[in-house]
């Protein structure tokens with residue numbers, strides 16, 4: 001053996017030992033790639049050593065070449081085995097870092113809920129459907145003709161001032177935001193022959209100072225029934241049934257004389273306060289009664305105005321405050337809460353109604 005092969009063998013053995021030692025401590029994909037470049041790459045140490053084979057004599061070259069190739073195979077195999085181990089360890093580390101803790105409580109999505117007025121309108125629709133009433137809707141922007149004239153409130157009638165009207169236009173034709181849902185009485189009768197049995201939920205507007213029981217925009221439920229032989233007893237029966245369905249079978253109802261130009265006789269309709277049981281409290285202003293709205297027998301002049309024969313047909317009508325009914329049912333003491341956009345109020349109402 002010549003000096004040249006001895007040197008070559010020593011260098012090769014040294015390279016193999018260093019390479020294996022370095023491989024043993026390479027523990028992530030970057031270190032593995034760097035190792036591969038340093039030892040097996042085109043510019044790596046082993047490749048450089050193989051190129052140096054040319055410096056050996058022809059007799060020495062085959063033995064040295066075999067030895068170098070054996071080391072190359074050994075290192076290549078060691079690299080492959082180590083690489084697999086490092087890759088699986090790093091995958092496990094990544095999975096552990098990304099792990100989802102399925103025992104954590106979920107985050108509840110924020111769900112909206114129906115507005116209390118919407119709910120009440122639906123509930124009223126169901127109660128009245130069982131009594132044979134159909135729900136219809138009408139325009140909120142009305143003519144003075146329907147809002148007043150056909151309801152027996154002519155322009156020079158002082159009762160026209162009772163409702164503080166929001167006027168949209170007054171020159172050519174009187175156009176107003178309806179002050180009540182009653183114009184739908186005339187609209188419905190104009191379009192249908194008796195028998196008529198409808199309810200009309202919807203917004204009404206009044207130019208009024210706001211307080212705990214008055215809003216400039218609120219909702220009413222109009223009711224109208226016209227047929228042969230309808231009497232005040234039918235009206236009382238229907239409203240009493242409504243009060244019991246809405247507020248419970250123990251509720252007492254009260255009808256007192258009142259005046260509205262479009263009914264004769266007219267009544268106001270009240271229910272004993274469900275909050276205090278009639279004893280008197282803040283919500284019923286210590287009276288024990290809560291007024292729901294007005295009602296009465298449709299005035300013969302109104303029937304005649306829409307082409308009905310008042311000698312043949314009679315009917316009753318009522319107009320109730322929808323916010324008022326909700327306030328009473330759930331003990332709300334300020335009507336301004338309904339359009340106030342306070343989520344705490346809306347959530348409380350959704351919980352109570354659930």
Ligand code: FA5
Nearest residue numbers: 180182214215218260292293294295317318319321324
């Ligand atoms: C009327 O509006 C009549 N159209 C009712 C009627 C219909 C009588 C059919 C006879 C026959 P009144 O103005 O009283 O009547 O209003 C009826 C109800 O609407 C009131 O009792 C109240 O519950 C509600 N209401 C009236 N004004 C307001 C307001 N500013 N804010 C909140 N609710 C109101």
